[in-house]
Amino acid sequence: MRNGLSCIALIVVLLSSCKSNRQKIKPEISDLTESVYASLTVEPYEKYKVYSAVGGIVTTLAVAEGDTVSSGQLLLQIDNTNPELNSENARLAYELAKENYYGEENVLDELKSQIKTAELQLNNDSINYFRQKRLKEQNIGSDTEFERKQLAYQKSGNQLRMLKIKYQQTKKELETALKQAENNYKTSKKTMSNYAVRSEMNGKVYELMKEQGEIVGLQEPIALIGSRDSFMLELLVDEVDIPKIEIGQRVLVRLDAYGKRLFDAKVEKIYPRMDSRSQTFKIEASFEKQADKLYPGLTGEANIVVREKENVITIPSDYLQEGDQVITDSGLKTVEVGLRNFEKVEILTELDTAAYIYKEE
Secondary structure: OHHHHHHHHHHHHHHHHHHHHOOEEOOEEEEEEEEEEEEEEEEEOOEEEEEOOOOEEEEEEOOOOOOEEOOOOEEEEEOOHHHHHHHHHHHHHHHHHHHHHHOOOOHHHHHHHHHHHHHHHHHHHHHHHHHHHHHHHOOOOOHHHHHHHHHHHHHHHHHHHHHHHHHHHHHHHHHHHHHHHHHHHHHHHHHHHHOEEEOOOOEEEEEEOOOOOOEEOOOOEEEEEEOOOOEEEEEEEEOOOHHHOOOOOEEEEEEHHHOOOEEEEEEEEEOOOOEOOOOEEEEEEEEOOOOOOOOOOOEEEEEEEEEEEEEEEEEEHHHOEOOOEEEEOOEEEEOOEEEEOOOEEEEOOOOOOOOOEEOOO
């Protein structure tokens, strides 16, 4: 009997000793926030994929991944031998069209000269015709001579009218040809410029999808350009939580690369369409103060604060056991859980804030 009591006492002592060596805390009264969980990816604040307006072979890569670029800077050159010849032919045609319209010996000047000659001829034939007409009225001269002078007058008048019509038609044709040649030349230069792919923004080259010698297609991205120093967060929120999200809400961010360090951000944009494959909505958030070093593609998790509660019983998240239980001096106790975030959990069940709870070993 005495030995049995000694064994029980020893067990109690051992259990007490084990508990005293385990991590323990007391539940506390504190403020807590309700939040919506989201996975996240770091992305440049501004970014775009570079596409080519033409297809061909990459002859020159003017930048490398990680390079800083400015708007208009050459990224790569695509083989442009044929377009270059076409552009030169278009230039020559344009120069010829200008020469025909503005040159020293252009067609219009020749027609103007013919019109002047025709006007002189008409004036001369007019004088002869009206002189002969007056003589005829005085019964002087023959009818044959009058008819000859009348015919010459009519013929020179018709000739002048035809020349003027021809001048206007020729002028219009030359103007059209000049405009077409100019447009063709501009188009060829624009086409030529498409073979030199340039950056549309100041930023950084984050990815190159093509190497020198590879073929570029019209629907294939060539590169990814984005902001150099400014980054944002792309969050994925479950469809059941999206009604709770509003612009301007606070976001608590934890990046895998920075361990337990927390960053503040706020919701900037809510995309209205759900991704049917992942059943999530995309949210954009901006840092209140971003980390010193960030890279596109960094991952982490976020809590979007949707509600706050004051003076509630809380315990650290890692003290809550599976099945919503806590370890007390009396053993496992099932509790009802309320709000939670990265660090704390609200306990709705009555829990003695003066007694210890223990962390599972």
